[in-house]
Every structure is written in C-alpha cells, then in structure tokens.
Amino acid sequence: xxxxxxxxxxxxxxxxxxxxxxxxxxxxxxxxxxxxxxxxxxxxxxxxxxxxxxxxxxxxxxxxxxxxxxxxxxxxxxxxxxxxxxxxxxxxxxxxxxxxxxxxxxxxxxxxxxxxxxxxxxxxxxxxxxxxxxxxxxxxxxxxxxxxxxxxxxxxxxxxxxxxxxxxxxxxxxxxxxxxxxxxxxxxxxxxxxxxxxxxxxxxxxxxxxxxxxx
Amino acid sequence: xxxxxxxxxxxxxxxxxxxxxxxxxxxxxxxxxxxxxxxxxxxxxxxxxxxxxxxxxxxxxxxxxxxxxxxxxxxxxxxxxxxxxxxxxxxxxxxxxxxxxxxxxxxxxxxxxxxxxxxxxxxxxxxxxxxxxxxxxxxxxxxxxxxxxxxxxxxxxxxxxxxxxxxxxxxxxxxxxxxxxxxxxxxxxxxxxxxxxxxxxxxxxxxxxxxxxxxxxxxxxxxxxxxxxxxxxxxxxxxxxxxxxxxxxxxxxxxxxxxxxxxxxxxxxxxxxxxxxxxxxxxxxxxxxxxxxxxxxxxxxxxxxxxxxxxxxxxxxxxxxxxxxxxxxxxxxxxxxxxxxxxxxxxxxxxxxx
Numbered sequence: 001x002x003x004x005x006x007x008x009x010x011x012x013x014x015x016x017x018x019x020x021x022x023x024x025x026x027x028x029x030x031x032x033x034x035x036x037x038x039x040x041x042x043x044x045x046x047x048x049x050x051x052x053x054x055x056x057x058x059x060x061x062x063x064x065x066x067x068x069x070x071x072x073x074x075x076x077x078x079x080x081x082x083x084x085x086x087x088x089x090x091x092x093x094x095x096x097x098x099x100x101x102x103x104x105x106x107x108x109x110x111x112x113x114x115x116x117x118x119x120x121x122x123x124x125x126x127x128x129x130x131x132x133x134x135x136x137x138x139x140x141x142x143x144x145x146x147x148x149x150x151x152x153x154x155x156x157x158x159x160x161x162x163x164x165x166x167x168x169x170x171x172x173x174x175x176x177x178x179x180x181x182x183x184x185x186x187x188x189x190x191x192x193x194x195x196x197x198x199x200x201x202x203x204x205x206x207x208x209x210x211x212x213x214x215x
Numbered sequence: 216x217x218x219x220x221x222x223x224x225x226x227x228x229x230x231x232x233x234x235x236x237x238x239x240x241x242x243x244x245x246x247x248x249x250x251x252x253x254x255x256x257x258x259x260x261x262x263x264x265x266x267x268x269x270x271x272x273x274x275x276x277x278x279x280x281x282x283x284x285x286x287x288x289x290x291x292x293x294x295x296x297x298x299x300x301x302x303x304x305x306x307x308x309x310x311x312x313x314x315x316x317x318x319x320x321x322x323x324x325x326x327x328x329x330x331x332x333x334x335x336x337x338x339x340x341x342x343x344x345x346x347x348x349x350x351x352x353x354x355x356x357x358x359x360x361x362x363x364x365x366x367x368x369x370x371x372x373x374x375x376x377x378x379x380x381x382x383x384x385x386x387x388x389x390x391x392x393x394x395x396x397x398x399x400x401x402x403x404x405x406x407x408x409x410x411x412x413x414x415x416x417x418x419x420x421x422x423x424x425x426x427x428x429x430x431x432x433x434x435x436x437x438x439x440x441x442x443x444x445x446x447x448x449x450x451x452x453x454x455x456x457x458x459x460x461x462x463x464x465x466x467x468x469x470x471x472x473x474x475x476x477x478x479x480x481x482x483x484x485x486x487x488x489x490x491x492x493x494x495x496x497x498x499x500x501x502x503x504x505x506x507x508x509x510x511x512x513x514x515x516x517x518x519x520x521x522x523x524x525x526x527x528x529x530x531x532x533x534x535x536x537x538x539x540x541x542x543x544x545x546x547x548x549x550x551x552x553x554x555x556x557x558x559x560x561x562x563x564x565x566x567x568x569x
Contacts, residue, residue: 014384014385016385055427057431058427058428058429058430058431058434059380059424059429059430060380060381060383060384060430060431060434061384061431063377063380063381063384064380064381064384064385067381097308098306098308098309098310098312099309099312100304100306100309100312100313100314100315101312102314103376106377124306124314125306125308125309125314149312149549150511150512150516150517150549150551151310151549151550151551152309179424179425179465179512180425180488180512196425196426197426197427
C-alpha cells in the first residue's frame with residue numbers, strides 16, 4: 001500500500017508529474033482502480049480540502065493538487081468504468097442568471113470532484129429552468145448555485161421557487177455560495193446549505209448525500 | 216483650504232476641513248441620476264474631488280490580431296477584445312458585466328508567451344497627459360492616473376488564473392516572463408503618468424477573497440510584491456509627493472504590511488463585509504490612509520438612508536481629526552442600490568462635523 005499512500009502525499013504537494021507516473025505504476029502493478037482512486041487521489045484531496053478550510057493553504061495550492069488529481073483520474077477513468085465504480089453522488093452546479101463570474105464556482109467543482117462526486121458544470125449565467133431541467137435529466141443529488149454580485153444573488157431564489165412549483169423541492173439538496181452570500185440569506189430564500197468555502201461545500205454535500213442514500 | 220489642499224491634507228493625515236464625496240456608478244445608475252437629478256455628468260453634479268487623466272494612447276493597435284488566439288474556441292458573437300487581447304463576452308442578462316476569455320490560456324511554451332503581440336506602450340503617445348493634468352489642477356481638482364490591474368490581474372487576465380497560479384506553483388519560467396513583461400509595460404504607463412504630474416496614481420491587483428487571502432504570503436512575496444515595489448520606487452523617484460492608491464477586493468489583512476513595504480500610501484477599499492475598519496485603522500492608520508469602507512454588499516444596497524449616514528459618520532469618527540479616511544462606497548454602485556442611499560452618503564459627507 002506504500003505506493004497508494006505516496007500518491008496521496010504527492011498529490012497533497014501538487015507534484016503533477018510524479019502523481020501521473022505513480023498512478024500508472026500502481027495500475028501496472030495490478031492495484032484495484034477503486035483503491036487508487038479512494039485511498040490515493042481522493043484521500044489526498046480530502047487532506048488538501050481540510051488544509052484549505054483551515055486556511056493553512058490557499059487557492060493556488062488547491063489548484064495544483066486538483067491538477068495532479070485530474071492527471072491521475074484521466075488514467076483511472078476507463079478502468080473505473082470497467083469495474084462499475086459508483087460516484088458518491090451527482091451535483092449540477094453553475095453561476096446564476098446574470099452573473100458571469102466563475103472562479104469560485106470552478107473551485108467548488110474541483111472540490112466536489114475531489115470528494116468523489118460526478119460534477120455536471122452548467123457554466124455561467126444559468127437560468128432557474130436550466131438548473132432544474134439538468135438536475136432532472138442527470139438525476140442529480142445536489143444543485144449548487146454561485147453568485148458574486150449582490151445584483152444577481154436574488155436569482156438563486158428563482159431556482160428554489162421553480163423546484164417548489166414543480167413539486168421537486170424535496171428531491172434535491174440545494175447549496176449556495178459566493179462572496180456576498182450569508183447563512184441569513186440562505187435561510188431567507190430557503191436553501192439547504194450555505195458554506196463559506198469550496199472545501200466545506202464538498203464536505204457538507206458528501207455527508208448529506210451519504211445520509212440521504214443510507215436512509 | 217482649496218479642494219486640492221483639503222484632499223491632499225486628508226490623505227496625508229494632516230487634518231481636513233471637508234469630507235470629499237466620491238463613488239462610481241454603473242451605467243444603469245448613471246441613467247437614473249440623469250433622469251431623477253438632471254445630472255448629465257455625475258462626477259460634476261456631486262463635485263467629486265478628482266478627475267482621471269487618459270492613459271497612453273497606443274499607435275496602430277488593431278485588436279483583431281488577437282482573434283487567432285481564440286481559434287480553439289471562438290469568442291461569442293458580439294464579444295469585445297481589449298487592448299491586452301482579453302476577450303469579453305456579453306450576456307443580455309448581465310448588463311455591463313462580461314465573461315472574460317484568456318488569449319494565452321492554452322500556451323504551452325515560453326516561446327508562445329514571448330511571441331505574443333503585447334500592447335506596445337513604449338511607442339505610445341502620452342502628449343495629452345501633461346495638458347490634461349494642467350487643466351484638472353487649474354480647476355482645483357486632483358489629477359488621477361488610474362491603472363489598476365497593474366501586475367497580477369493583468370497577467371491573470373491574459374493567461375487565466377488557474378494556469379498562472381499553476382505556473383507560479385511549479386516555478387515555471389512562463390510565469391517569470393509574463394510577470395516581467397507586464398511589469399515592464401505597467402512601468403512605462405506609471406512613469407508617464409508621474410512625469411505628466413498626476414497627484415494620485417491608482418494601482419491595484421485583487422489579492423483577497425471574501426474571507427481569506429487569495430494566495431499565501433510567501434507566493435505573494437516571491438512573485439508580485441517585488442515587482443509592485445519596483446514600479447512604486449520608480450514612480451516616487453520621479454515625484455516623491457505622488458500618492459499611491461492601491462486596490463484589492465476582499466480580505467487582505469495579512470498582506471497589508473507587505474503593501475506598506477512596497478510603498479503604497481492609501482489602501483482601497485477595506486470592504487466592511489471582510490475586514491473591520493476600526494481594527495485595521497488601529498493597526499496601520501499611522502502608516503497608510505484608507506479609501507472606501509462603506510459596504511456595497513450590505514449597507515449601500517440594503518441599508519436605510521439613515522444607516523448609510525451612520526456608517527459614514529462612524530468610520531470618520533474612527534479616523535479622527537487628522538483624517539486618513541477618504542470615505543466612499545467600496546465598489547461601483549450596482550443597479551440595486553437605491554438613489555436615496557447614494558444621496559444619503561453624499562449628504563453624510565457634507566454634513567459631517569468633526
């Protein structure tokens with residue numbers, strides 16, 4: 001298992017080339033791709049997420065580790081399909097209508113991927129209709145909405161209202177985030193969760209989805 | 216005191232007589248001011264203390280030459296390309312905001328960065344600047360050279376944040392080259408403003424997020440701080456009295472000592488949602504002054520006019536008689552800010568009695 005631990009550690013240090021080489025080596029040595037994924041890549045990303053949340057590391061450190069994760073994933077993905085590996089859950093996420101800022105949303109997407117989710121990124125300027133349609137289409141567990149502007153944060157409510165209108169509100173965990181967002185605002189519009197950073201978002205979503213699937 | 220004396224004395228923490236009024240309006244609110252107040256030019260209407268001097272004028276700089284950098288994924292129809300080659304895609308839902316596209320995002324080699332047609336500021340025309348400065352000063356106004364997005368943001372917009380951060384983390388020569396190039400070009404612009412005689416040079420790069428700094432102190436000090444200091448040192452060698460304003464959104468507390476070491480004089484905007492002005496003022500108020508502090512995520516859009524006034528007065532009280540606070544909304548005022556709150560801010564400044 002030393003090689004798997006090493007993958008996790010190198011990923012934490014953002015050693016992209018080394019992670020790529022070692023994941024390939026582990027595959028060649030016959031390790032189960034699920035073990036390489038969960039105990040190597042995702043376990044490394046979980047440590048990175050924790051450090052980010054505690055402000056011991058910052059955005060660049062997360063980006064470089066996510067990049068290491070992605071090169072590893074690229075090797076593993078076809079093998080994971082073969083063995084029928086199941087993701088933790090599915091999330092559709094995007095920046096709300098009228099808002100074109102996506103740096104925060106992209107970081108959240110990386111952390112979700114790092115927590116073992118399948119991520120459907122809808123991009124920016126996403127309408128309430130698109131959020132709901134896509135969530136239904138892919139069978140999502142979580143809808144994640146981002147906004148940077150006080151001008152656009154109000155549009156988050158539209159998605160929640162549309163879910164209610166269609167009788168789908170209970171089906172999805174609705175999470176929101178972005179610079180001007182607060183817990184108070186989340187309560188006001190009836191979102192399930194607000195988290196102040198990307199790592200907490202993925203952690204909270206994982207906990208909720210696992211609880212939901214267990215119940 | 217004249218407007219100029221009052222402004223400079225306020226920012227040098229040597230006392231002041233009046234509180235200047237300053238804010239930036241989005242196009243929608245400019246229209247509201249035209250309709251409701253008959254304010255054709257809101258800077259004139261509200262008597263703002265400064266006016267901007269135009270940047271160097273590039274010669275024969277056809278931005279169409281940048282289009283080939285978007286061949287892999289063409290720019291959306293109607294997108295603009297700015298002087299750096301950065302694409303700005305629009306959406307009917309997003310008013311004046313645009314989605315940024317990065318011409319060097321897919322560059323794999325140093326050569327690609329070296330061969331990029333950067334705007335040629337070395338042969339740009341700055342002959343208008345001294346005259347503009349003279350006219351502004353003649354009107355008893357402050358001449359402002361506005362060149363925010365000075366180093367880090369300028370490089371990030373061309374390369375993309377993710378690629379540039381990864382280059383920096385891997386100590387890639389591509390980052391070294393791009394930062395040096397941008398610094399060289401910003402230096403030309405900054406020196407031209409300084410030589411033309413501007414009173415204020417407004418620099419800036421976002422290095423804060425809502426609750427944390429964007430990058431570690433170490434990464435900031437390795438890559439950006441020395442380049443910012445180099446520009447400020449050169450500008451102050453031309454004019455030691457020039458006031459260097461510096462903008463970064465968000466929470467930047469741990470980086471303030473570095474910005475002070477780099478030579479900034481005034482920090483903008485001290486977002487009230489991210490940092491406590493009183494605390495920041497106590498720590499750094501004897502070394503630098505501040506511009507901003509009135510929250511555009513909170514009190515400006517959501518507060519009552521009275522709450523806006525109280526926020527203005529509270530912060531002026533913190534700064535005290537010697538000044539050091541050029542109180543203003545932290546960011547451009549967006550459509551959801553009620554006109555009454557803008558008027559309340561201006562009234563609070565005018566009515567303030569020390």
